[in-house]
Amino acid sequence: QTLLESKSKDPYPDWKPGEPVPYAALCTTFALIESTTKRLIILSHCSLFLRQVLRLTPEDLLPTVLLMINKLAADYAGVELGIGESLIMKAIGESTGRSLAVIKADQNEIGDLGLVAAKSRSNQPTMFKPKALTVRGVRDGLMAIATTQGNGAQTRKIAGIKKLLSAADAHSAGKGKGVDITKDKGGASESKFIVRTLEGKMRLGLADRTVLVALAQAMVVHEISKEGKVPTTEQLERGETILKTVYSELPSYEVIVPAMLEHGIFNLEEHCKLQPGVPLKPMLAKPTKAITEVLDRFENKNFTCEYKYDGERSQIHFVSPDSQHQYLSSVPSVKSEKGISAIFSRNSEDLSKKYPDILAKLDHWVKDGTKSFVLDCETVGWDLVEKKVLPFQQLMTRKRKDVKVEDVKVKVCVFAFDLLFLNGEPTVKKSLRERREMMKQTFEEVEGEFGFAKCMNTSDLDEIQTFLDESVKASCEGLMVKMLDGEESGYEPSKRSRNWLKVKKDYLSGLGDSLDLVVLGAYYGKGKRTSLYGAFLLSAYNPTTETYETICNLGTGFTDPVLQHLHALLSPSAIPSPPSYYSHSPVPAHQPDVWFPPKHVWEVKAADLTLSPRYRAAEGYLDGVEGKGVSLRFPRFLREREDKKPEDATRVRDVAEMYRRQEGVSKGKDGGGGGG
Numbered sequence: 001q002t003l004l005e006s007k008s009k010d011p012y013p014d015w016k017p018g019e020p021v022p023y024a025a026l027c028t029t030f031a032l033i034e035s036t037t038k039r040l041i042i043l044s045h046c047s048l049f050l051r052q053v054l055r056l057t058p059e060d061l062l063p064t065v066l067l068m069i070n071k072l073a074a075d076y077a078g079v080e081l082g083i084g085e086s087l088i089m090k091a092i093g094e095s096t097g098r099s100l101a102v103i104k105a106d107q108n109e110i111g112d113l114g115l116v117a118a119k120s121r122s123n124q125p126t127m128f129k130p131k132a133l134t135v136r137g138v139r140d141g142l143m144a145i146a147t148t149q150g151n152g153a154q155t156r157k158i159a160g161i162k163k164l165l166s167a168a169d170a171h172s173a174g175k176g177k178g179v180d181i182t183k184d185k186g187g188a189s190e191s192k193f194i195v196r197t198l199e200g201k202m203r204l205g206l207a208d209r210t211v212l213v214a215l216a217q218a219m220v221v222h223e224i225s226k227e228g229k230v231p232t233t234e235q236l237e238r239g240e241t242i243l244k245t246v247y248s249e250l251p252s253y254e255v256i257v258p259a260m261l262e263h264g265i266f267n268l269e270e271h272c273k274l275q276p277g278v279p280l281k282p283m284l285a286k287p288t289k290a291i292t293e294v295l296d297r298f299e300n301k302n303f304t305c306e307y308k309y310d311g312e313r314s315q316i317h318f319v320s321p322d323s324q325h326q327y328l329s330s331v332p333s334v335k336s337e338k339g340i341s342a343i344f345s346r347n348s349e350d351l352s353k354k355y356p357d358i359l360a361k362l363d364h365w366v367k368d369g370t371k372s373f374v375l376d377c378e379t380v381g382w383d384l385v386e387k388k389v390l391p392f393q394q395l396m397t398r399k400r401k402d403v404k405v406e407d408v409k410v411k412v413c414v415f416a417f418d419l420l421f422l423n424g425e426p427t428v429k430k431s432l433r434e435r436r437e438m439m440k441q442t443f444e445e446v447e448g449e450f451g452f453a454k455c456m457n458t459s460d461l462d463e464i465q466t467f468l469d470e471s472v473k474a475s476c477e478g479l480m481v482k483m484l485d486g487e488e489s490g491y492e493p494s495k496r497s498r499n500w501l502k503v504k505k506d507y508l509s510g511l512g513d514s515l516d517l518v519v520l521g522a523y524y525g526k527g528k529r530t531s532l533y534g535a536f537l538l539s540a541y542n543p544t545t546e547t548y549e550t551i552c553n554l555g556t557g558f559t560d561p562v563l564q565h566l567h568a569l570l571s572p573s574a575i576p577s578p579p580s581y582y583s584h585s586p587v588p589a590h591q592p593d594v595w596f597p598p599k600h601v602w603e604v605k606a607a608d609l610t611l612s613p614r615y616r617a618a619e620g621y622l623d624g625v626e627g628k629g630v631s632l633r634f635p636r637f638l639r640e641r642e643d644k645k646p647e648d649a650t651r652v653r654d655v656a657e658m659y660r661r662q663e664g665v666s667k668g669k670d671g672g673g674g675g676g
């Protein structure tokens with residue numbers, strides 16, 4: 001039973017039908033969520049609140065959902081919060097009349113800027129009561145802060161934050177007396193949640209996926225109860241499946257929520273389909289340790305091997321001028337004779353300004369008469385003289401923004417391996433064989449500009465081995481092995497699927513896969529490296545607790561120029577103490593000389609995994625192990641992963657699975673869920 005279900009007392013007397021959703025009401029739900037770790041309870045708090053929004057103020061459903069997932073817009077819109085700590089501290093100080101030194105001292109002691117804000121707020125007497133915050137007002141305020149640019153942007157951002165903080169908590173139960181931060185983690189304090197939202201870290205344990213499921217449930221209950229009925233389990237499950245499918249193909253609540261309100265959840269699939277202009281999260285592959293594992297997985301199935309090109313994932317979207325398009329013109333795109341086009345990264349970020357040379361040549365390889373498409377590709381550096389793929393490191397030397405076609409030094413070639421949408425229709429449900437065929441009919445290979453990923457359909461072990469060797473000679477990373485026919489060969493957006501397996505050249509010994517880890521801190525070097533960092537503390541990500549759990553120290557694999565580059569890159573953002581959401585050894589001797597906010601992701605290879613009392617990774621995911629985390633043995637730096645955000649780093653659950661697999665293999669049995 002939660003607050004919202006209690007009939008005896010209206011928990012939000014100020015919230016009348018048709019009136020904006022009070023932000024305080026959302027914060028009460030956040031506090032309920034924060035007070036538990038049980039996923040089903042979190043889900044029910046979330047869906048009950050959304051039901052209330054649907055019942056009273058459906059027009060606020062979109063801003064409510066966005067604040068729940070801590071986003072202001074879909075990823076591809078590029079609107080990000082993540083406001084720096086110093087700016088927020090300044091705003092807290094100025095809006096509450098406390099000095100910056102006191103705020104900093106509080107932050108050192110409490111380690112959660114949200115609580116510092118809540119505490120600061122409570123000390124302040126309120127003479128004039130500002131109007132209560134509303135969900136839509138907070139969303140608009142945050143949007144204004146996030147999108148402020150140009151001259152005096154810092155000052156205007158601080159002013160925006162102050163405005164929100166001044167109105168926060170003015171109507172709370174204590175009426176200005178305040179928030180006791182020693183109780184209930186600060187309870188439902190609006191200041192706390194505003195600050196955490198600004199930081200880009202809610203730390204509620206509320207996963208995006210839970211919000212999606214809660215929204216589906218709320219919608220089904222709302223619709224069925226309008227007919228005076230109670231929804232069946234089958235209806236609830238159907239609603240959930242529909243929303244999950246639609247969101248995976250069209251990951252934009254700005255498009256989905258209004259359509260769902262207008263047409264109902266059960267008709268959503270007809271109205272919300274994959275569209276050029278809305279990038280989808282790509283399908284990902286499972287790692288393997290040996291070619292024989294591939295054969296075991298795909299036994300008696302038709303499968304195909306492709307070169308695994310080593311570059312940057314690129315999703316190319318295109319529409320011709322005469323076709324209907326709603327969204328492509330609202331993202332940064334390039335116009336050509338044949339139509340308009342845009343490129344997105346693995347994370348749905350806009351790459352059009354990084355690779356204008358690709359879009360400039362698009363008319364060469366798109367056949368006449370093509371109306372629209374979404375193409376999944378890998379962009380690699382291209383050696384014009386040798387006419388072959390360049391190593392990944394060369395591609396990385398390209399400028400990242402505002403590239404001018406005439407200045408490009410490292411030429412690129414696009415290798416297409418999948419087609420997700422063609423001429424007005426999604427193709428994701430077709431078999432890979434059919435999608436490949438459609439690709440061949442729609443595009444033309446142009447050497448050094450555009451090609452199809454080299455492929456071979458075979459199930460012969462020797463042939464696959466030879467193909468793997470050839471791929472490595474051609475500067476590729478190895479092979480991708482994919483299901484070719486039938487339902488299982490459909491494109492599964494945003495899924496790491498066992499219908500795609502990766503066989504990397506250096507799998508055949510060692511761990512199976514490299515890890516993408518977040519840099520938390522650094523140690524000063526020794527000898528001639530005393531002015532640089534000589535080693536780093538790395539971590540894996542825990543999405544449930546939104547914490548970074550330490551996994552190893554890394555001091556191998558760096559050349560001197562790389563260390564210089566990393567020092568220049570990291571040192572400006574060094575912070576003296578670790579944020580509260582770092583899970584690390586409490587022993588001071590094991591702590592780095594400087595800490596960093598979570599930002600940089602590095603790819604690291606290791607000999608194997610081991611248990612260690614010094615590191616914390618996957619601590620809660622190992623049965624029968626206490627006081628120890630998983631650590632890497634002989635870790636080696638491979639490269640920076642600029643295309644990954646810290647939240648995309650290797651997750652602690654995967655670390656635990658890798659450890660279990662390794663243990664299973666070393667004991668001569670199947671590693672439990674291997675390949676799956």
Ligand code: ATP
Pocket residue numbers: 282284285306307308309310311312313314346378417453480502
């Ligand atoms: P993750 O580690 O999360 O799986 P990643 O970006 O590190 O992702 P890998 O796992 O190494 O990538 O392999 C998958 C990536 O390989 C794809 O995201 C894509 O960028 C690249 N790739 C290259 N060639 C192909 C291909 N033929 N088919 C699919 N992906 C390919």
